[in-house]
Amino acid sequence: MNNKIITPLEASDKVKKSIAKRRAKDNRLKLYGRVAISLAVCFLLILFYSIFSKGYSGFFQYYVTLDINFDRERIDPKGDLSDNSLFDGEASKIVNESLFSIIQPQGRKAKKQAKKIVSSGKDVRIAKMVKNDPSLFGTTTKVKFALDDDIDSFLRGYIKRETPESERRISNKVIEYIDKLNEEGRISYEFSDYILSGSASGNPEMAGIKGAFIGSMLTLSVCLLIAFPLGVATAIYLEEVAKKNKITEFIEVNINNLAAVPSVVFGIMGLAIFISIFGMPRSIPLVGGMVLALMTLPTIIISSRAAIRAVPPSVRDAAYGVGASKLQVIFHHVIPLAMPGMLTGTIIGMAQALGETAPLLMIGMVAFIVDVPNSILDPGTVLPVQIFMWADFAERMFIQKTSAAIIVLLGFLISMNALAVYLRKRLERRW
Amino acid sequence: MFNFYLLSSVLLISLIFFFLGNNRAKNLVKLNQKNLHSLTHYYGVYSLLASLLPALGIFFIFTICDDLIFAELIKKHIPKEVVASKDYNFTIVLAQINNSVEGLIFGTPPQWVTNAAEIWISWIHKSQIITVIICISTALISGFLGYKKISGNFRSRNAVEKIVMSILAVSSVIAILTTIAIIFSVVFESIRFFALIPYDEFLFGTVWNPQFEGAERAGSGQEGLSQYGAIPLFAGTFLISIIALCVSVPVGLFSAIYLSEYATSKERAFFKPLLEILAGIPTVVYGFFAALTVAPFLRSSGSIFGLDVASESALAAGLVMGIMIIPFISSLSDDVINAVPQSLRDAGYGLGSTKNETVIKIVLPAALPGVVASIILAVSRAVGETMIVVMAAGLAANLTANPLDAVTTVTSQIVTILVGDQEFESAKTLSAFALALTLIIITLGMNFYALHVVKKYREQYE
Numbered sequence: 082m083n084n085k086i087i088t089p090l091e092a093s094d095k096v097k098k099s100i101a102k103r104r105a106k107d108n109r110l111k112l113y114g115r116v117a118i119s120l121a122v123c124f125l126l127i128l129f130y131s132i133f134s135k136g137y138s139g140f141f142q143y144y145v146t147l148d149i150n151f152d153r154e155r156i157d158p159k160g161d162l163s164d165n166s167l168f169d170g171e172a173s174k175i176v177n178e179s180l181f182s183i184i185q186p187q188g189r190k191a192k193k194q195a196k197k198i199v200s201s202g203k204d205v206r207i208a209k210m211v212k213n214d215p216s217l218f219g220t221t222t223k224v225k226f227a228l229d230d231d232i233d234s235f236l237r238g239y240i241k242r243e244t245p246e247s248e249r250r251i252s253n254k255v256i257e258y259i260d261k262l263n264e265e266g267r268i269s270y271e272f273s274d275y276i277l278s279g280s281a282s283g284n285p286e287m288a289g290i291k292g293a294f295i296g297s298m299l300t301l302s303v304c305l306l307i308a309f310p311l312g313v314a315t316a317i318y319l320e321e322v323a324k325k326n327k328i329t330e331f332i333e334v335n336i337n338n339l340a341a342v343p344s345v346v347f348g349i350m351g352l353a354i355f356i357s358i359f360g361m362p363r364s365i366p367l368v369g370g371m372v373l374a375l376m377t378l379p380t381i382i383i384s385s386r387a388a389i390r391a392v393p394p395s396v397r398d399a400a401y402g403v404g405a406s407k408l409q410v411i412f413h414h415v416i417p418l419a420m421p422g423m424l425t426g427t428i429i430g431m432a433q434a435l436g437e438t439a440p441l442l443m444i445g446m447v448a449f450i451v452d453v454p455n456s457i458l459d460p461g462t463v464l465p466v467q468i469f470m471w472a473d474f475a476e477r478m479f480i481q482k483t484s485a486a487i488i489v490l491l492g493f494l495i496s497m498n499a500l501a502v503y504l505r506k507r508l509e510r511r512w
Numbered sequence: 513m514f515n516f517y518l519l520s521s522v523l524l525i526s527l528i529f530f531f532l533g534n535n536r537a538k539n540l541v542k543l544n545q546k547n548l549h550s551l552t553h554y555y556g557v558y559s560l561l562a563s564l565l566p567a568l569g570i571f572f573i574f575t576i577c578d579d580l581i582f583a584e585l586i587k588k589h590i591p592k593e594v595v596a597s598k599d600y601n602f603t604i605v606l607a608q609i610n611n612s613v614e615g616l617i618f619g620t621p622p623q624w625v626t627n628a629a630e631i632w633i634s635w636i637h638k639s640q641i642i643t644v645i646i647c648i649s650t651a652l653i654s655g656f657l658g659y660k661k662i663s664g665n666f667r668s669r670n671a672v673e674k675i676v677m678s679i680l681a682v683s684s685v686i687a688i689l690t691t692i693a694i695i696f697s698v699v700f701e702s703i704r705f706f707a708l709i710p711y712d713e714f715l716f717g718t719v720w721n722p723q724f725e726g727a728e729r730a731g732s733g734q735e736g737l738s739q740y741g742a743i744p745l746f747a748g749t750f751l752i753s754i755i756a757l758c759v760s761v762p763v764g765l766f767s768a769i770y771l772s773e774y775a776t777s778k779e780r781a782f783f784k785p786l787l788e789i790l791a792g793i794p795t796v797v798y799g800f801f802a803a804l805t806v807a808p809f810l811r812s813s814g815s816i817f818g819l820d821v822a823s824e825s826a827l828a829a830g831l832v833m834g835i836m837i838i839p840f841i842s843s844l845s846d847d848v849i850n851a852v853p854q855s856l857r858d859a860g861y862g863l864g865s866t867k868n869e870t871v872i873k874i875v876l877p878a879a880l881p882g883v884v885a886s887i888i889l890a891v892s893r894a895v896g897e898t899m900i901v902v903m904a905a906g907l908a909a910n911l912t913a914n915p916l917d918a919v920t921t922v923t924s925q926i927v928t929i930l931v932g933d934q935e936f937e938s939a940k941t942l943s944a945f946a947l948a949l950t951l952i953i954i955t956l957g958m959n960f961y962a963l964h965v966v967k968k969y970r971e972q973y974e
Contacts, residue, residue, distance in 0.1 A: 096864075107868035114770020117763045121787050121842070124835045131805045132797065314683035322680055336687045341889075341959040342952060343896025345923050346694060349948050352930060353697030360579045360610075375690045382687070408673040436794025439898035439923070442931050465796040472800050472903060480804065487797050498792060502785075 132487050139485025142273040142286060142478075143233045144225040145199060145262055147179040151211065153218040162212060172204035176226065183265065184258040194255050198262075200227040202275075202287045227275065228268070230285040230478040232259060236268070239477050276485055280451050281467065285478035288471070290486050292453045296366055296446070296461030297435060303370020303457055304377060304434050309427050311374070312381030313416075316423070319382075320389040321411050340379035347376045348443025356444060363445030364460035372440050377430035384426020388419040421508030428501040432494050438465040464490045514640060515575065522571070522651050526564035529655040533559030536662050550669035558668040561675050562658025567651035574643045582635055589628045698952060701945035708939045709740045714946060717741015720909035720920075722929065722940040740943050742950070744909040748826065748919030752905060753894040755830025755915055756837060760890060763834075764841025765883070771842070772849040773871050784843065791839040799903030802832035807904055810916075819916060824906030827915040833900050840890040848882025849875060881969035885962040892958035896951060898923040922947050 087095070155175060159166035177196050186195040203226050210224070211217055227233075231250045234240050236259070246253050262268050279289020315336075323329040351372035355361045361368050392415050400410040416423075441447070446462050447470060454461030462470075464486060471483040534556030537548060548555070583606055590605060605625075612621055612629035613636075662668065706714070719739040767787065771780050807828040814821035821827070852875050860870035876883070906918030907928055929944040 103866045103869070107866045110868045110871065111770065111774050113766045114774055117766035118770055118783055118787075120763050121767055121790065121835075121838050122783070124838075125786065125790055127805075128793070128797075128801055128835070131801060311683045311686055314680045315687060318680040318684040322677060323684070332684055332687055335691045337963075338956055338959065339687060339690060341892060341955055342694065343898070343923065343955055345896065345898045345926055346698070346948055346952055349926070349930065349945065350690075350694045350697045353701065353945075354693050359576065360583075378687065378690070406669065406673060408676055432792065436792075436796070438794065438796040439902075439927060442927055445931075447931055465794050468800060469796050469899065469903070472796075472803060483800060487800065490794060491797065494792060494794070 132484050132491070135481055136484030136488040138237070139481035139483070139488075140273055140276055141270055142275070143228045143236045144269050144271055145180075145228055146223050146225050146267045146269065147176060147183075147199075148221055149175060149179055149207065149224045150221045151207075151217045151219060156207060156211060156218075162215065164208075167204075167208040167211070170204075170208075172207040176203045176207070183267070184261050186254075186258070191254055194252060195258055197229055198232055198255065198258060200229050200286045201284060202227065202282075225269070225271070227273075227286045230476050233286055234477040235259070236270075276482065280453055281449060281462065281470075282451065283449075285474070285476045285482055288479070288482055290464065290467060290489060292450065293462050293464045293467035293486070294489070296454050297463040299366035299454060299457050299461065300369040300373065300441075300446075300463050301431060301435055303367055304373040305427070305431060307371060307374035308377050308381055308430065308434075312378050312427070312430075313385050313423055315378075315382050316385035316389055317411060317416070320386050321415065322407075336379050336382055339375075340383065344376055344437055345439040345443065347372050348440030350375070351440060351444045362458075362460070364448045364450070364462070365458050366446075366454060366461050366463075367457040368444050369441050369446050369463065370457065372444060373434040373437060376437065376440060377434050380430040380433060381423075381426050384429070385419070385423040388422025388426070389415060391422060392418045421504055425501045425505045428497050428504070432497040432501075435497070436465055436490065436494055438469055441466050442469070515571075518571065518644060518647060519568075522564065522567045522647055525648070525651045526560045526567075526655060529563045529659060530556040530560040533557075533659055533662055536659065537668075540662070540664060544664060548664065549667045550672075554668040554672050555662050555666075557672050559655055559658045559662070561672065562661075563651045563655025565675070566654045567647045570650050571643065571647050574639070574646070578636075578639045582632060585635070586628055586632060589624070589631055591624050594624065694952070698945050698949045701942050702949045705939065705942035705946040708942065714740050714742050714943075716743060718743045718911055720744045720925070722925075722943055738940065740939065742922075742947065744911040745920060745922045745925055745947065746950075747911055747913075748905070748909070749895055749921040749923075751826050751913065751915060751919055752830045752833060752901060752921060753891055755827060756834035756894045757887070757891065759831055759834025760837045760841050761887060764838045764886075764890075765845060767838070767842040768845035768849055768883075769871060769876075772846050773867065773875070784846065787839045787842050789839075790835060791837075791843075793836070795836065795897060795899040796903070798832050798836050799899040802828050802900055802904035806832055814916065821916045822906065822918045824904060824908075824918045825916050826905055826919045829901050829905035830915065832904065833894055833897055836897070836900070837890040837893055840893055841886050844886030844889065845879070845883045848879045848886065851882070852878045881965050885966045888958050888962040888965070892955040892962075895958075896923060896955050898927055902927050922951050926951070 152175065153160065156170040156172050157166050158169050176199060177192075180195060180199060181192065184195060186192045206226060207224070228236070231240065232255070235251055235256070240249055240251060242256065259268070273289075275287050275289045277289060278291050279287055280292035282288040315332075319329060319332065323332075351368060355368050355371060356363060396414055396418065397410050400414045405413065441463055446466050448460060448462065449470070450460050450462055452459070468483055468486050468490065471479045471486065534552055537552035537555035541548060541552065586606070586609060587602070594600060594605070608621060608625050609628045609632060612625055613632050717739060719741045720743075721739045767783075771784060775783065803824070807823060807825060810825060810828050811821045811823060856874050856878060857870050860874045865873070901921045901924045905921060905924060907920050907924065908918045909920050909925075910917050912919065926944045926947050929940060
C-alpha cells in the first residue's frame with residue numbers, strides 16, 4: 082500500500098478497471114456454491130440409484146413350474162396333516178420326480194446336480210399348500226417353486242455361460258437342464274413371495290424380511306412407549322415447572338451431552354447394565370427398545386421443549402386469569418398447543434431409532450434367528466441389522482435382497498419424515 | 513404373561529378405586545349441598561393414584577431384585593468341592609443354572625446343577641405367590657387409605673398435582689440416570705482393564721492385537737501374544753475423519769454460503785431439506801453403499817492408474833462418511849450465516865463491495881465461531897460413526913497414513929470385540945470398554961469445545 086494521494090478521477094478509473102475482476106470473483110463464488118450443492122445432490126442421487134437399481138430386482142426372483150401329484154399316502158403318511166406327519170412325508174421326492182420327468186437326468190451324479198435346481202424349501206411349500214387347502218390331495222396341480230440362488234444368478238446373467246466350467250458355480254449339465262426347462266416355458270420371473278413373507282435364511286432364494294420387520298416394529302413400539310412419555314414429561318418439567326437453578330442446569334447439560342454420545346456407547350451401556358447386571362436375556366426387542374429409547378430421549382426432549390417454548394405466554398396468562406391451577410394450565414392448554422411440535426420431534430426420533438444398527442449389535446440382536454418374534458421377549462432382529470448381516474454373506478443373490486430390504490427401510494423412513502413435515506406444516510400455528 | 517396378568521389386575525383395582533372415590537365425592541356434594549374444594553374427579557384420581565403407585569413400585573422392586581437375590585442365595589447350593597476347584601467361576605455356574613431353569617440343557621449337566629435349578633424354580637414359584645399377595649394387598653390397602661381420606665375439607669386437587677409434579681421431576685432425572693449408567697458401565701470396566709494392561713501401553717502402544725486368553729494358551733505358550741496399543745486405532749479414526757472432512761467441509765461450506773447468500777428463497781426451501789435427507793439415511797445403508805459400490809469403484813479405478821487399492825480402504829469409508837456429514841456442516845453453517853445481522857451486509861454493500869467481498873470479508877468472519885463449531889460437531893459425529901467403518905474400512909489394525917490401505921477405528925474394534933458371546937473377564941472384552949471410554953472423552957470434549965467456541969467468540973450484535 083503506498084500512501085500517494087490519488088485524485089477522484091484516478092480512483093474511479095482504478096475501480097472501473099478492477100470491477101470486471103471483482104465481478105468475476107463474485108460469479109466464481111456463486112459457481113462454487115452451485116457446484117457444491119450439485120455435488121451433494123449428485124451423491125444423493127448416486128446413492129439412491131445404486132440402491133434402487135440393485136434393489137428393485139430383489140423383489141423378484143425366478144420360479145420353475147412343476148406338475149405335482151398330490152398323493153396323500155406319500156405327502157402325509159399319518160393322514161392327520163400334523164407337522165410331524167408332513168415332515169415324514171416324501172414331498173421333496175415328489176418334486177424331484179416331477180423335475181426328473183422333464184429333464185431326464187442320467188446317472189446318480191446328474192440326478193444329484195439336478196436336485197439342487199429347485200430351492201430346498203420345496204417340501205415346506207408343499208406342506209403349507211396342503212395345510213391351507215387339503216382338497217389338493219389326489220389332484221395333479223401346477224406348482225411354482227423358487228429356483229436355487231446360483232441358478233437365479235445365472236438366469237439374471239451374473240453367472241456367464243462363457244465362463245469356463247471349472248470357474249463357474251454351476252456345471253454345463255445344469256445349464257443344459259435349465260435350457261430344457263426354459264424351452265418348455267416352465268421358468269418364470271415373478272414377484273418374490275419370499276422377500277416380504279419369508280424370514281432369515283441361509284438360502285438366499287428363501288430369505289425374507291418378515292422376521293426383521295416385525296422385530297423392528299416391536300422394538301420401535303417399546304422405544305416409543307418409553308421415550309415419548311419420559312421425553313414429554315422431562316420437557317414439561319424443565320420448561321414449565323422447574324425453577325432455574327443448579328440442578329435443572331445440570332439436567333440440561335446432561336441432556337445435551339447425551340445427544341452427543343455416539344450411538345455405539347448406548348449399546349455398551351445396554352450390554353453392561355441391562356444384560357450383565359439386570360440379567361435380561363440377549364437379542365430381545367425389549368432390551369433393544371430400551372436402549373434405543375435412551376438414545377432418542379434427547380431428541381424428543383429438545384424438540385418438545387422448543388414446542389412448549391413456542392406457546393405464547395398470553396395463553397398461559399389467560400388460563401391463570403380464569404383461575405386454572407398450574408397443572409391445569411399445562412395439561413389443558415400448553416400441551417395440546419405444543420403437541421404437534423412434540424409429535425414431530427418424536428417421529429423424527431423414531432425414524433432415527435428405526436435406522437440405528439450399532440447399539441443393537443452390542444446387545445446381541447445380530448443373532449441368526451429364523452422364527453418370527455411373537456412378543457417383545459422373543460429373540461429377534463431388526464431391519465438395519467438384517468441388512469448388515471445380509472451384506473456380509475457371500476452369495477450373489479443376497480446383494481439384491483439386501484438392496485430390497487434397504488428400499489423397504491428407506492420407504493419407511495421417508496414416509497415417517499414426510500409425516501413429520503406434514504404434521505409440522507398442517508398443525509403449525511403462527512402466533 | 514404372569515407379569516401381564518398381575519399388572520392388569522392391579523390396574524383394575526385402582527380403576528375401581530377411581531369410581532369409588534369419584535362417587536364418594538359426588539355423594540358428599542349432594543349430602544352437604546355445597547361444592548367441595550376440588551372437582552369430584554380429582555378425588556377419584558387421587559384414590560386411583562393412591563392404590564396404583566405403591567403397588568407398581570413394589571412390583572418393580574420385586575421383579576428387578578428377585579434374580580439378584582436368588583443369585584446370592586443359590587451360592588449355598590453349589591457343592592463345596594465345585595467352589596474350591598481351581599477354575600470355579602460364579603458367572604459361568606450361574607449361567608449353567610439359569611439355562612437349566614429355562615429348559616436349555618446342553619449335554620448332561622452335573623446333578624448339582626439340576627438340583628440347584630429345581631430349587632431356583634421353586635423359588636420362582638414362591639416369589640410369584642409372594643409378589644401377587646403383596647402387590648394386590650398394597651393396592652387394596654393403600655387405595656382404601658386414599659379413599660378414606662376423602663372428606664369435606666380434603667384438597668384432592670393439590671394432592672394430585674403434587675404427585676403429578678413429582679412424577680414429572682422423576683422423569684427428568686432419567687437423563688441423569690442414563691449418563692450415570694453410561695459412565696458407570698464404561699469406567700468400571702475400564703479400571704479393570706487398566707489393572708491388567710498399563711494405561712501407557714494402551715495409549716502409546718503401536719500394535720493392536722487383542723486375543724482371547726484361550727487363544728493365547730493355545731498358541732505356543734508365548735507370553736504377551738496379545739497387545740493392546742491403541743495408536744493404530746486412533747490413527748485410523750483420525751485418517752478416516754480427515755478424509756471425511758476433505759469431502760464435507762468444502763461441499764458443506766460452499767453449499768451453506770450459496771444457500772444463505774445467493775439462493776432465492778424457493779431454491780433454499782427446495783435444497784436445504786434435500787441435503788438434510790443425507791443425514792436421515794441410516795448409516796448401515798451408507799456402509800452397504802461404501803462396501804459394495806464405492807470400494808469396488810475405487811479399486812477398479814485405482815488399478816487403471818496402477819495403484820493397489822485394498823478392497824476395504826480408508827478412502828472408501830472416509831468418502832462415504834464425508835457424504836454423510838455434509839448436512840451437519842451445511843445446515844448448521846447456513847443457520848449461523850443467516851443469523852449474521854443484515855445491517856453488516858448492508859454496510860458492506862454501502863461501501864461498494866461486491867457480494868463476494870461482503871461474504872468473505874464481513875459475513876464469514878462474523879459467523880466463524882458458529883462455522884467452526886459446526887465442523888467440530890461434524891468431526892465428533894465422524895469419530896463416533898460405526899457402521900460405515902465396520903462395513904467398509906476393514907479390521908486390520910495397520911498403522912498407516914496411506915488412505916488406500918485398510919485401517920480400523922475405535923468404534924469398529926468395539927463392535928468386533930463385543931458382538932457375539934464374550935467372556936466378561938478377559939482383557940479383550942474389557943479393552944472394548946477402555947476404547948469406549950476414550951471415545952466418550954473425545955466426542956464429549958469436542959462437543960464442549962464447540963459450545964465453548966460459540967460462547968466465547970460470539971459477537972453480540974443486538
